[in-house]
Amino acid sequence: MEDVSKRLINEMARCIQANLESDEPAEDDVAAAVSRSAAAQAATAKTAKPVSAFSLLLHLVAVRFRRLFRRESS
Numbered sequence: 001m002e003d004v005s006k007r008l009i010n011e012m013a014r015c016i017q018a019n020l021e022s023d024e025p026a027e028d029d030v031a032a033a034v035s036r037s038a039a040a041q042a043a044t045a046k047t048a049k050p051v052s053a054f055s056l057l058l059h060l061v062a063v064r065f066r067r068l069f070r071r072e073s074s
Contacts, residue, residue, distance in 0.1 A: 007056060008051070011051065
């Protein structure tokens with residue numbers, strides 16, 4: 001579970017970083033910010049990449065196999 005949580009946190013961090021680095025200026029007007037946020041949310045919903053459970057499962061299996069067959073140094 002630790003491996004899955006680390007991967008989810010990394011994906012979330014990349015998403016937050018991409019949102020912070022976007023070209024959108026800060027809004028002082030609350031109404032303008034709300035309307036822009038609603039429009040951006042609608043656009044993001046179409047372009048956002050969903051988290052793949054299958055990809056997470058494959059990653060977990062790969063990490064477990066690497067740990068299982070890793071040779072310990074004496």
